[in-house]
Amino acid sequence: MNIKFDAKGLVPAVVQDAGSGEVLMVAYMNEEALRRTLSTGEAWFYSRSRQELWHKGATSGNRIKVESVWMDCDGDTLLVTGRPLGPVCHTGARTCFFQRLDRPGGGTSQEESA
Amino acid sequence: MNIKFDAKGLVPAVVQDAGSGEVLMVAYMNEEALRRTLSTGEAWFYSRSRQELWHKGATSGNRIKVESVWMDCDGDTLLVTGRPLGPVCHTGARTCFFQRLDRPGGGTSQEESA
Numbered sequence: 363m364n365i366k367f368d369a370k371g372l373v374p375a376v377v378q379d380a381g382s383g384e385v386l387m388v389a390y391m392n393e394e395a396l397r398r399t400l401s402t403g404e405a406w407f408y409s410r411s412r413q414e415l416w417h418k419g420a421t422s423g424n425r426i427k428v429e430s431v432w433m434d435c436d437g438d439t440l441l442v443t444g445r446p447l448g449p450v451c452h453t454g455a456r457t458c459f460f461q462r463l464d465r466p467g468g469g470t471s472q473e474e475s476a
Numbered sequence: 477m478n479i480k481f482d483a484k485g486l487v488p489a490v491v492q493d494a495g496s497g498e499v500l501m502v503a504y505m506n507e508e509a510l511r512r513t514l515s516t517g518e519a520w521f522y523s524r525s526r527q528e529l530w531h532k533g534a535t536s537g538n539r540i541k542v543e544s545v546w547m548d549c550d551g552d553t554l555l556v557t558g559r560p561l562g563p564v565c566h567t568g569a570r571t572c573f574f575q576r577l578d579r580p581g582g583g584t585s586q587e588e589s590a
């Protein structure tokens with residue numbers, strides 16, 4: 363693997379629902395989180411705020427069963443597809459992306475879709 | 477909008493095909509790129525390598541017609557859905573994510589799906 367981790371040893375990882383195609387969250391992996399994700403088949407990240415490895419859903423039970431991991435053309439971003447066992451967002455929403463900024467060409471609004 | 481730009485004034489933006497649901501690319505926006513994306517309905521980014529505003533597809537013609545822009549729960553990542561007018565990746569691939577790292581629970585492989 364020829365992944366370009368940044369100066370902090372991290373790479374952003376987009377998580378997509380393998381069933382619905384919905385983009386669920388973006389978090390960061392270091393080399394160890396990626397290794398564990400690949401070896402265990404569950405999503406691991408590196409928490410930038412807690413500065414520690416983070417087994418997603420270890421506490422809540424809302425783990426993510428990983429189906430595939432991809433890297434982008436220049437190797438500095440990952441895409442993880444998987445099946446979440448529960449809501450992915452800490453707010454309880456299905457996806458972290460529930461706040462709409464805009465309607466391009468129109469006004470600005472915020473709505474909750476979760 | 478309550479977006480948390482990082483120390484460099486940037487926020488990662490995931491671009492998803494509004495039709496197929498495919499994740500196409502991840503790039504970075506600064507405040508001006510976001511403003512232009514919202515006002516023009518086409519995707520603008522900030523090129524970290526060239527250190528300048530980047531109207532995606534301005535040269536190649538492969539612009540992205542934006543349908544919606546979302547921010548995540550903590551405001552530090554954007555999700556842009558849209559319709560690309562051509563291949564998104566500079567390699568000519570439909571998506572930048574064409575290199576598979578793994579088959580979780582199995583071996584490791586790389587394949588081209590584009």
